Amino acid sequence: MTETYREPAIPPPTRRDWIAILSAILGAFMAILDIQIVNASLKDIQGALSATIEEGSWISTSYLVAEIIIIPLAAWLCMVLSPRRFAVIISVVFVIASLLCSLAWDLQSMIIFRVLQGLAGGALIPFAFSLVLTKLPLEVRPKGMALFAITATFAPSIGPTLGGWLTESFGWEYIFYINVLPGALMIAGLMYGLAPQAPRWELLKKGDYAGIVSMAIGLGCLQVFLEEGNRLDWLDSPLMIWLGSLAFVSLGLFIILQLSRDNHLINLRLLGERNFLLGSLANVGLGVGLYGTVFVLPVYLAQIQQYNALQIGEVFMWLGLPQLLLIPLVPVLMRFIDARLICAAGFVLFGSASLYSAQLDLDFAGPQFIAIQIFRSFGQPMILVPLSILATAMIPPSQAGSASSLYNIIRNLGGAIGIAALATILDSRSSRHYEMLREHVSPERPEVIERLQLLTQQLGDPQAALQLLMQQVEQQARIMAFNDAFSLIGVMLLLSTVCVLLTRGLPIQRK
Template sequence: MAGDQLIRPVGEPTRRDWIAVMSVMLGAFMAVLDIQITNSSLKDIQGALSATLEEGSWISTSYLVAEIIMIPLTAWLVQLLSARRLAVWVSLGFLISSLLCSMAWSLDSMIVFRAMQGFTGGALIPLAFTLTLIKLPEHHRAKGMAMFAMTATFAPSIGPTLGGWLTENWGWEYIFYINVPPGLIMIAGLMYGLEKKEAHWELLKSTDYTGILTLGIGLGCLQVFLEEGHRKDWLESSLIVTLGSIALLSLITFVIVQISKPNPLINLRILRNRNFGLSSISSLGMGVGLYGSIYLLPLYLAQIQNYNALQIGEVIMWMGVPQLFLIPLVPKLMKFVSPKWLCTLGFGLFGLASFSSGVLNPDFAGPQFNQIQIIRALGQPLIMVTISLIATAYILPQDAGSASSLFNILRNLGGAIGIALLATLLDARTKTYFDYLREAVVPTNPQVAERLASMTDRFGSDAAALGKLSDIVHQQALIMAYNDAFHFVGIALGISMLAILLTKKLPAGLKAGEAH
């Protein structure tokens, strides 16, 4: 493929270009942050809105569903409205919906406002990716991807910590108020940095409405299927079966329609591009690793170690803070080491951290996780800065929007699929290990008999002693299940590493990461 056919802007980026890129990165950071920031405050929000635990889960689900529907529509909306008009409109929408969330008067109103927030925020993530490709030449691309990595890895890492701190000290409303100052800065930067262009309303006549409809329904139903499936016991629920069936049929129809159209909504043919296809597999695995780790660690610390939100946040910060210093260094490393090998190393370190987390015992708490978190913090930036470069190295300019949509959808779906599988795995393995351990804990065993006698003396009755022993056995079964879950994450990251190893050599400019 000829070099001049690749995404390769001519000339140095202007000050306005940099301001535009940094502004949309700020928006993407806020959008990703808002996925995680509510999780540590859900109990407070549920209490304020008189919602049950199951009802409250829709506060997160509604955001994620709306976000994943919007991501693939962004490329089409940029063509229709222009990047400037779309970016400013969705930024305003994100800001307004954030304020509305803080003023929600019922669960229904909160779900609606969170969906609005997810829909508008969903455009900011692929916009950041796309503007990096079309505004920055190759020798500055690594810097742009470093900023994008900040949104993808640092934001989820600090989300629970920031949410817990704000809720504890100011109230849950402030997890939404916090969007206002950076939101205003973002809008001003976008209005200054992006040039005005005419809208192309004539595109409405040739729009692939079948593709929009089938993809929107398919992704929306799939996201709800994954988010709510575990809570409703999967195929035992007629709702989940229906949603899964609709998602499957819609997405199959979408693929057939897209392949048959000369100008599809999303050009799925780019998945045949070796680097993009393999990097997409790795992006899926990265989603499992990133969101799966952020799901498992707080849950373990809360269930087994009885940590509160602030204590959990302190542990997670050991992964978040180092990335602030490491991410800017990755483009400099690329002057000496190929992005392919840096990405491979990143997956290796992240996988090592996951397998190292799978040696839990009742005494394995926050301090024991600190070194593991640092290893994870070393790996994640190496992946996120380089994987986007590897994926887009041979993508044509007209396919930038499709590449952005697919890449971000797959990472988000990786997270949703990973969390759904991990939640199911935890339940299933806990039951299996509990049954196994219970068979071993019998009164005829001298050690068990001695322990029971000691506990009976301590608690004053056989029933209380047996109850406590059952709790200990259940806790041990749960710890063993968490070990399996962390191993599962490590395997997903290992597969991602192998996929990166199979990608081909990058163009010289990207490989060197030169800064002219």
């Protein structure tokens, strides 16, 4: 169980505290933005580096693997180096790695630079989250969480828009150049806002190195397993079997090590706190919703509606921009309405929008998604801020590092598992729907004969008409698979609603 003693109250934040928090949140925003902005330009990068689609997938996978490995290490490294030194180092590395990515001369160099960028970017996310927990008292924390919510919701939403525009207008290199100026502002803000402290090198002697190794191997293998599994046919691939087995054994060992010693890398006992456990479970569904939507929708628009990167970005614009207006209102609502009700309402809005998306047909394109994107833009801010507060309100400041690492790892894993499941659904369900539809496309059926005659008149070739008909059947099967994918996202979000309603109310709302 977590500590039951009372720790010293957190004093009201100063101007320097706010500058440090804003600078760290800017870094987390850029780190998350880099995932989606690169995905939007992946085809152009692959072409420039002479990489195949399979090889090019490692441009994204390498970043995600490095990110998920560094997140649990961030709290410990922060204690060893001191918060100011740690924050400045990772910020400088992130900017330099971004510039190196723009200068990559082949696939191997790009993967190396993306790993470096992922290590720095992944550390920025839990660092920003932990600053909010340690610098802001509970009554002020909703404002900090509202700012942090911009990184988790607005960054993935605006990524395809910004990536598509930069690539179409200037070239793919500019998706990395844009990190330089914000990076310089972030470094200056962190140097001003965080007080210098002496490093604690003695902690290196007490480090949980067995936990670090087992965690790095386990999370790294799991991330690759989830990212590449569908492409390699999951357990039909010997490589996937080895990766899955190694991840299972390593993560099992990591959990045993963390629960059996006091000198742990991450305090897994925090999951014994009711709100943190339920909030983390809801966070899994949120990860599926956030990352799953940003994965499925562009694929649908590109494959079915033949949209280019810029057109896809214009659809996502309706999800991103309204959130900037809505996020600041959420802390105000939390003064008068139970955070659980706000969060549950957000999940219902987001989930309902996803279920409504599961009614796709050939005429369902960008304009039809505008209302859906606006519904999502209302729901996502109502989730992020209250859920973060509900999950961490009972966590003492001394455990902020572990809480931040666990909370962000769980959301990232939820997204990775969700994307893997959705990619598998799109492939497997497409095949199943195609077989089902093909059974009804019998040459003896009057409507099939009529359709073939019409196509033959248009094309002048019976064989071409038959081929086109089967292509149309395949397209309908693909659309049905997209409906299944959106349905899964909606169900996961609605299940998260139940977890939120089972949490305890916030102390500040019991007054």
